[in-house]
Amino acid sequence: MRRIVIIGSGAGGTIVANQLRGQLPEEEWEIVIIDRDEQHHYQPGYLFIPFGIYSREDILQPKKMFIPRGVEFVLDEVVRVDTESRRVECLRGSWEYDWLVVATGARVKPDEVEGMAEIFQTDVQNFYTLEGAERLRKALKYFTCGKVVLNIAELPFKCPIAPLEFLFMADWFFTTSGVRKQVELELVTPLGGVFTKPIASKALDVIAEKKGINVTPNFSIARVNAKDKTIESHDGRTVGYDMLVSVPPNFGESCIGESGLADPMGYALTNKNTLKAEKADRVFVLGDATNVPTSKAGSVAHYQAYTLVENLLREIDGHEPLPTFDGHATCFLESGFGKAILLDFNYEVEPLAGKFPFPGVGPFSLLRESLANHWGKMMFRWVYWELMMRGKDLPLENQMNLAGKVRQGAVCKV
Ligand SMILES: Cc1cc2nc3c(=O)[nH]c(=O)nc-3n(C[C@H](O)[C@H](O)[C@H](O)COP(=O)(O)OP(=O)(O)OC[C@H]3O[C@@H](n4cnc5c(N)ncnc54)[C@H](O)[C@@H]3O)c2cc1C
Numbered sequence: 001m002r003r004i005v006i007i008g009s010g011a012g013g014t015i016v017a018n019q020l021r022g023q024l025p026e027e028e029w030e031i032v033i034i035d036r037d038e039q040h041h042y043q044p045g046y047l048f049i050p051f052g053i054y055s056r057e058d059i060l061q062p063k064k065m066f067i068p069r070g071v072e073f074v075l076d077e078v079v080r081v082d083t084e085s086r087r088v089e090c091l092r093g094s095w096e097y098d099w100l101v102v103a104t105g106a107r108v109k110p111d112e113v114e115g116m117a118e119i120f121q122t123d124v125q126n127f128y129t130l131e132g133a134e135r136l137r138k139a140l141k142y143f144t145c146g147k148v149v150l151n152i153a154e155l156p157f158k159c160p161i162a163p164l165e166f167l168f169m170a171d172w173f174f175t176t177s178g179v180r181k182q183v184e185l186e187l188v189t190p191l192g193g194v195f196t197k198p199i200a201s202k203a204l205d206v207i208a209e210k211k212g213i214n215v216t217p218n219f220s221i222a223r224v225n226a227k228d229k230t231i232e233s234h235d236g237r238t239v240g241y242d243m244l245v246s247v248p249p250n251f252g253e254s255c256i257g258e259s260g261l262a263d264p265m266g267y268a269l270t271n272k273n274t275l276k277a278e279k280a281d282r283v284f285v286l287g288d289a290t291n292v293p294t295s296k297a298g299s300v301a302h303y304q305a306y307t308l309v310e311n312l313l314r315e316i317d318g319h320e321p322l323p324t325f326d327g328h329a330t331c332f333l334e335s336g337f338g339k340a341i342l343l344d345f346n347y348e349v350e351p352l353a354g355k356f357p358f359p360g361v362g363p364f365s366l367l368r369e370s371l372a373n374h375w376g377k378m379m380f381r382w383v384y385w386e387l388m389m390r391g392k393d394l395p396l397e398n399q400m401n402l403a404g405k406v407r408q409g410a411v412c413k414v
Contacts, residue, residue: 005101008035009034012286017391035074040060042384059130059381076091099283099316106251106253108129119226147240148170148242150185151245153246165335168207170183180212189219191218192217198350200343224244252289259280268289273326275307327345340369342373354404
């Protein structure tokens, strides 16, 4: 009997477990998936909690519900991987493997910013943890005037559109609660604009301006001064706030670094097209745990799973992996007032205007606000639980399709 071990039963690991079990005979292959948490978090839902749209019950499900028959779920914490002897070492035991899949995600590390860790989740709000999102809900409920600053501490971070999405939703939230004129909203970002990709950034900038959201670009945070309620950049600039909402530094999990697989931020060094780990044989990586230069998003983990599973099966059969992952990412950005914006891009092609997923038809519109996009975003939770996490196919191409996209620059209609 041979064994595949998967570390992490979040979005990526769960999809891979489902796909692999469907393709490898149970009498020859044991599949073990290890996670330290029994609950599966639908992380895109964290963003809806501060605005009272979702609660904890809406975004948590027992992980075991999504583990297929014939896959063993082990509740344990991985400490390191010995890639020489092919052994995963956990707090309560160890597991030898023939092939390993790393899907450990990313974590927030507020202690990377001076003055932040001590007051994280009290004076410094966030929606990158469930507890943070719940506290932020209370804070927003009673906030009626002053300046809300959303600061992105450092790149890369999960879901690069989430900060802007938070501000768009805050604009809607304060408008509908009648206090928007008394509330200033500001994005303070290390980026040159509101998003990581220049064309989309320009288009989204127009929408942000229309919503009255101020932007302070090129701000690399050095410290939080809780006493005088300011954040300070490495080049000595300060921004004051009444409420600070932070996207803290995001790092890979320590067990990856301990195993010699990672870059200095703890992200696994990964071939960006084959998803093979660069520092060890018989190891593949997907999702937020990789250092590949695309968005850290559930949609990406889903697209990557197809390349990863195919390449792992190819290696088992004695063939070279294929460079088929193109960096494809598809992200809905809820923009408030019953609308959302959709972005679709890959390593080479920036988000462009057009229709998705069916060229010329839609129903979703790219790079512009629409009601259909909003329903797409709201439906995503069902799609995530009922299709993606059960390893079912979606009517989406794993590789980005240029059909139906407007290619001459960004067109933005709001
Ligand atoms: C606020 C927010 C909004 C988002 N919005 C969107 C969105 O709209 N659309 C979208 O596509 N994506 C969105 N995302 C991103 C998406 O949730 C992640 O990209 C996705 O979950 C990544 O999947 P993953 O499998 O790589 O990691 P995860 O889903 O985080 O899973 C990692 C798993 O590994 C386990 N683990 C880690 N270390 C260990 C260890 N040492 N031992 C045992 N187990 C371990 C963890 O417990 C966890 O279960 C959002 C994320 C956030 C935070």
